[in-house]
């Protein structure tokens with residue numbers, strides 16, 4: 303018998319593009335949400351709510367949801383808007399279904415990097431009083447973390463192999479961005495190909511209690527202090543806590559997970575994240591990224607990156623793997639997967655999801 | 661058919677209230693050229709920059725304590741892109757834990773020879789001791805000071 307609280311992923315879709323002048327943002331959203339609903343296979347029957355992850359500054363539209371929500375199916379439905387990463391929105395949507403506040407939900411997340419200056423946006427996010435005058439950007443925080451990881455003895459001998467593996471995976475992934483996109487200027491110790499490939503990303507899923515291919519086994523969220531200097535640099539304590547919560551809810555050990563789609567902006571962020579979730583020992587995350595085929599078969603941030611959609615993008619990739627439908631990047635037939643998403647600003651908030659083939 | 665694109669720019673004015681604690685921190689920078697922290701009444705950590713509360717314990721702070729002016733570099737990055745109001749790149753940005761403080765402070769590191777980035781990085785990798793250096797006419801802003809290798 304099915305546990306009454308179980309929630310399933312019925313349908314998924316993702317599209318990465320770059321500066322496609324033939325479609326507006328709402329048209330991009332409409333296309334991907336429609337694909338996710340089609341993938342679930344029973345139209346809009348029973349869909350009573352949508353949870354959206356989007357960011358007004360990313361969209362460049364004040365109260366962006368007014369324009370974009372109907373494109374995600376919100377008309378006459380219960381709409382919740384989450385101004386942060388898509389995995390967090392996913393967690394909120396699952397909780398609402400578990401609480402019987404919703405029956406069947408669309409979760410959608412998007413970010414169109416081609417429409418704005420990524421660095422300008424990034425600088426606008428930081429604290430106005432202490433950090434903004436220093437011109438701090440997201441990728442500077444990633445660089446500070448990367449260097450701290452190296453200083454603390456992180457095994458950097460696998461950097462090139464890990465990067466090559468990311469590149470190969472991204473090239474093979476049919477859902478990755480294969481033309482266009484752009485990269486920021488790297489700050490030491492990062493190199494250009496360690497950086498995310500900025501893309502226009504829309505991800506969408508349909509969830510409900512109706513048994514379907516993929517079941518949600520565990521969810522965990524956690525947050526770090528707002529002051530960057532108070533944090534466990536290169537340790538990602540919020541991700542560690544979120545992973546522990548998700549694993550504990552799923553009653554499974556990290557070693558039993560057969561596939562990982564873990565969000566990180568740069569190569570180093572991904573390696574540090576693998577340590578935080580407990581898959582790799584401290585300093586060994588780069589080795590896992592280089593040699594463990596379970597880790598980020600999608601190609602990670604090399605495959606294309608658009609905040610705040612990446613947590614949901616990881617959930618879509620993990621779902622496809624569990625269904626055996628990931629195409630050329632399929633890794634055997636995993637039964638369990640972990641996906642994560644980090645918040646828009648300096649990975650302050652982390653969401654971890656444990657999924658299982660039902 | 662021409663595909664239309666519309667240019668957009670947000671340019672709003674805001675006035676941010678820094679609050680009493682940050683104001684006193686900035687006042688100390690301008691008037692006394694010293695870096696102040698506040699101590700959490702619960703975990704007793706000395707938090708820098710000074711602030712009204714500890715968001716780990718959700719407790720207020722009470723005591724004001726001067727930290728530094730020397731400290732230890734924790735990590736760094738070398739930035740090669742320009743930003744208005746900052747020196748010409750390359751610039752070094754670092755986390756430094758000032759003596760007496762329990763948290764790190766982000767700011768720029770000045771006075772290094774950056775003609776060879778790798779060589780400069782090697783030096784910083786050794787987690788050198790640094791000293792706070794103030795600009796000639798402090799204005800009561802975070803940009804009033806930077807770090808210099810001792």
Ligand SMILES: [Zn+2]
Nearest residue numbers: 700703714717
């Ligand atoms: Zn405290």
